[in-house]
Amino acid sequence: MFLLFGLKTTLRDLPGRMATFQYCGQFVQHHLQERATKLTLFFIPVFTTSKAFNITCTNCGQGSTIKSRQKNALLS
Template identity: 65%
Template sequence: MLLLFGLKTVLRPLRGRTATCQSCGLVVHHHLEERASKFTLFFIPVFTMSRSYRITCSNCGQVSAISARKKKALAR
């Protein structure tokens, strides 16, 4: 019997927001991204194992990890 399983990382862009960058200090658009690790069985995603969020400054490229709570606050 052959059983194929593994992990797959899925990147999903989310709606960004204009804010002040902590690194360069300019008010610019920030890109928001969701990164989810999914358990796969026979190349089919079965369930999500972990989820994280990153925000990137469009001016200087500073990348920061943010919590799910902060992500919800940015979505408002």
């Protein structure tokens, strides 16, 4: 029997929002991105193993990882 499995990372852009960035202190648009790692079986994604959210300031270019609760606050 031959099983083919692996991990695949996908990036998805989420809508950003105007907010004050923690590093530069400027009130600017943020670039929000979701990174999900999925377990694949025969190149078909079976389930998500981890999720991370990255936010980047359009003013200074500094990026950081945020938690799901902070992402929900930015999207609402």
